[in-house]
Amino acid sequence: MKKFICIFLLLGVLGSSCVRRKKTSAHGGVKTRLKIASAYNTALPILGDSVKTMAEKIEKSSDGAVTVRLMEPQDVGGLQAILEAVSSGKIDAGYGSAGFWAGKMPAAPLFSSVPFGPEAGPYLAWMKHGNGLKLYQQMYDDAGYNVKVLLCTVLPPETSGWFRKEIKDEADLKGLKMRFFGLGARVMEKMDVSTMLLGGSEIYPAMEKGVIDATEFSMPSIDQKIGLYKIAKYNYFPGWHQQSTLLELIIHKDTWENLPESQKALIEMACNESLVNSLARGEASQFQVMKDNVNKYDVKIKRWSEHMLKKYEQAWAEVVAEESAKDIFFKEVWQDLSKFRKDYALWEDNAYLPRKRK
Structure with a gap:
């Protein structure tokens, strides 16, 4: 019996030792x-x-x-x-x-x-x-x-801008100073808007001090976090730029x-x-924030007219042509993405229900 107990205890020690070795050897040790x-x-x-x-x-x-x-x-x-x-x-x-x-x-x-x-x-x-x-x-x-x-x-999608005044047509954009990100900034420059790229923490002070007149940043929940509803009351959609x-x-x-x-x-x-x-x-998380912006903070949610969306899209086509002419790799990536989207449309147009705006 003593022999069996010794053997049992020895196996137990060896087993626990193996477990410890396995644990310490996780992820290559x-x-x-x-x-x-x-x-x-x-x-x-x-x-x-x-x-x-x-x-x-x-x-x-x-x-x-x-x-x-x-x-x-x-x-x-x-x-x-x-x-x-x-x-x-x-x-x-x-x-x-x-x-x-x-x-x-x-x-x-x-x-x-x-x-x-x-x-x-x-x-x-x-x-x-x-x-x-x-x-x-x-x-x-x-x-x-x-x-x-x-x-x-x-x-x-993001919102496409917070403005202090209503933007009815492209004339209302001319001369504005606006924080804008990425290739969308190039489009806004075509609309005679002066753009600059600012980090999230820099936007509110820049608006407050008049360094910029308008801004886009992100989705409503993120824009609310940095307080844009306090300083600009016209929030535009859709986020054509992103x-x-x-x-x-x-x-x-x-x-x-x-x-x-x-x-x-x-x-x-x-x-x-x-x-x-x-x-x-x-x-x-966006719809509740949008409701709060309207009901609590008197924000006016606006949608770009078809005329303005067409103007933005025309300006974007010019930006693509210019960037493709300047940079071979930009052209290669753009052509590859465009081909994929064209092929994808066969699936998208047949598989999904057409969207209806209420």
Whole structure:
């Protein structure tokens, strides 16, 4: 009996030892600490806090093998400094929009939001199952940036502007100073609007001091968070300039390649979950904010006339022609996206019910 007890205890010790070894060998036994700089204040709903949720998911699912330190834009010298900081290895990763890099890579905004462009479904389809992500990575590689790019957030349509006065036609736009993002800014410049790109925290003070007369920023829930309803009472739709918006996680390529495959998979899964959650939250949370803007804050929700939408679309066609003539890669990406959308239309036009406005 003593012999059996000894054997039993020995097996128990060996078994627990095996369990401990398995636990410590999870994710290759590698402990990873990632510093991620966000281009958006992480207190902003969806736009900013999605990266916080994603970081929490990575830490929990890795059982502590991966820890994340989130940094606000000011921690790295502002959002414009993020790409260089990641590429050089100063920080491990950056979260934001490719549209911020238009001055460095003309095609970059096409991977974030496109005027009169695809909604979230076809945009993601082109990215993940067309040539989108391949071209996206190629853009960074060809420009000499040492980064790996992942898609991590998708936003539904934005509002297309907050104005202090009603805009009835293109004459009312002339001479305005306006915060505007991406390729939509080029369109507004065609309408004789002077544009500038400001971070979220800079917009309200700029409006208050008269540095700008009008602004667009994001969806109603995010615009409300920074108080735009207090300072401009005319909110225009639809968001012709951003029917959907994709946000990226760029990771220093050496850091990415040195991660265990299991940790790479966890980061990719966390990004994919963020895509689903950000779109669902974005779609679910706008109508109540719009009701509040009207009923509590006396905001007037306006819809652009067909005349104005046609003017914007004509200006966009001019911008596409100009950018395609200046940059070969812009032309290549635009043609690839356009072909995908043309082919997708066969499915879309037959599979979906026509929309009816009530």
